[in-house]
Amino acid sequence: DVKVTQSSRYLVKRTGEKVFLECVQDMDHENMFWYRQDPGLGLRLIYFSYDVKMKEKGDIPEGYSVSREKKERFSLILESASTNQTSMYLCASSLFQGNAGNTIYFGEGSWLTVV
C-alpha cells in the first residue's frame, strides 16, 4: 500500500515562529502536493512539486514555501506563522503528471494551531 507520512499530527506554534511540516512517501511518486483544508472551503492547493527541486505555486502560496531535496520528501515551510494559518494541512503524492487521472494518495494530515 502507498504510504504518505506526515511527521506531526498536531502542532501548536506562536505567531512569528518558523514552522516546518514534513512529508514522506514510499512509492517513488514523482508528484507531491501540499493542500490546506478549511471547513466550507474544501481543499486548496498551496504548492505542487513534480520532481526534485521543482515546484509550482498553487492557489494559495502566500506565506508558504516548500522544499524538495529528495524525491520522497516534501516539506512545507511557514516562514513566519500567523493566526490565519491555523488549519489542517494535507500532504499528498501521485505518479507523474503526464498520465493525468492518477490517484492522489493523502497523508493523515497535520493540525496546526498558531496562537
Next chain:
Amino acid sequence: AQTVTQSQPEMSVQEAETVTLSCTYDTSENNYYLFWYKQPPSRQMILVIRQEAYKQQNATENRFSVNFQKAAKSFSLKISDSQLGDTAMYFCAFMKHASDMRFGAGTRLTVKP
C-alpha cells in the same frame, strides 16, 4: 478555472438504506477526470471512485456508484446498503492535470444505526 460545487453540507442516512451525494462542476474542457474521496473521522483521505469523462459508462465500486451526466456537468455518488463505516466527509474532485485538481467543499455524511 474549474469549480466544483457540493450543495449539501450535511446529510444523514439510516443504516442499510441508500443515499445520494450531489456534485456539479464547471469546465470548458472535454477530457478530464472526476473523483469522490472519503475522509473518515481519522482524517486520512482515501479514493472511493473515479470516472474518466470520455467513458460514458458510470463507474461502480461495490456499494458505490456514480451518475455521471457530462452535458449537465453533474457527478453524483450513490451509496447503497449504507454502513456505519461510511460515516465521513465526502469530497468531489475534478482533475484535468495533476497540478490543477479542484475539490468541492465537502458533504458530511452520518450513517445512523
